[in-house]
Amino acid sequence: MIEITNLSKTFTLHNQGGVVIPVMAGASLRIAAGECVGLTGQSGSGKSTLMRMVYGNYLTAGGSLVVAGVDVARASPREIIALRRSTLGYVSQFLRVVPRVATVDVVAEPLLQLGRPVGQARARAEELLSRLNIPQRLWSLSPTTFSGGEQQRVNIARGFAHAFPVLLLDEPTASLDAVNREVVLTLIEEAKARGAAILGIFHDEGARARVCDRLVDVTGFTPGLAA
Numbered sequence: 001m002i003e004i005t006n007l008s009k010t011f012t013l014h015n016q017g018g019v020v021i022p023v024m025a026g027a028s029l030r031i032a033a034g035e036c037v038g039l040t041g042q043s044g045s046g047k048s049t050l051m052r053m054v055y056g057n058y059l060t061a062g063g064s065l066v067v068a069g070v071d072v073a074r075a076s077p078r079e080i081i082a083l084r085r086s087t088l089g090y091v092s093q094f095l096r097v098v099p100r101v102a103t104v105d106v107v108a109e110p111l112l113q114l115g116r117p118v119g120q121a122r123a124r125a126e127e128l129l130s131r132l133n134i135p136q137r138l139w140s141l142s143p144t145t146f147s148g149g150e151q152q153r154v155n156i157a158r159g160f161a162h163a164f165p166v167l168l169l170d171e172p173t174a175s176l177d178a179v180n181r182e183v184v185l186t187l188i189e190e191a192k193a194r195g196a197a198i199l200g201i202f203h204d205e206g207a208r209a210r211v212c213d214r215l216v217d218v219t220g221f222t223p224g225l226a227a
Contacts, residue, residue, distance in 0.1 A: 001031055006063040006064070007024065008022070009061050024053075024223070034193070036198040038202050039216055045217075050221070054168060088166045090159065104126060105125075149176065152175065164191075166199075169199070188211045
């Protein structure tokens with residue numbers, strides 16, 4: 001589902017005379033359906049950079065990056081949007097939503113974008129909000145008013161609303177209490193069981209040991225850090 005071959009990335013510092021900084025080279029990785037791979041490595045080694053390239057937020061400098069048959073490194077913006085809508089889900093650490101939209105609609109949005117009936121989409125959203133212990137009295141409010149932990153759970157509900165074949169998870173259990181951490185780990189296990197390919201960053205060692213089938217240290221892909 002994810003096939004990365006000899007991927008590289010550079011950043012150009014335009015405010016410093018156009019200096020080009022190589023931040024990743026020779027990255028190769030394959031993730032099969034039903035497999036969860038955790039990225040490891042010291043801070044600044046490129047874990048988030050690799051995730052953002054897979055999602056299409058960062059352009060690559062070279063190599064191949066194929067997600068469900070689409071080469072993200074060469075795809076058009078229209079193709080990237082279509083891939084994100086139906087195939088490639090991303091649970092980031094931070095919730096970014098339009099203000100004044102009800103929480104239940106924020107979570108239902110991925111399903112509504114796919115043309116699912118409103119009632120069906122809302123029912124799925126309500127199921128996830130309930131599982132993640134977001135009080136029903138908050139469902140009609142905008143999540144922009146919620147605490148950090150509540151926003152994180154809304155973000156997770158939104159990311160799992162649609163059965164994405166490929167999932168990117170950035171610290172999905174960070175700062176969660178034990179009860180909600182268990183819910184999230186169960187959601188990940190359910191996604192694996194239905195065949196989702198998952199790439200994630202897990203600083204929670206217990207979570208990593210439970211859901212990851214293998215770990216990949218990105219230090220080996222980072223110029224200046226690789227041995």
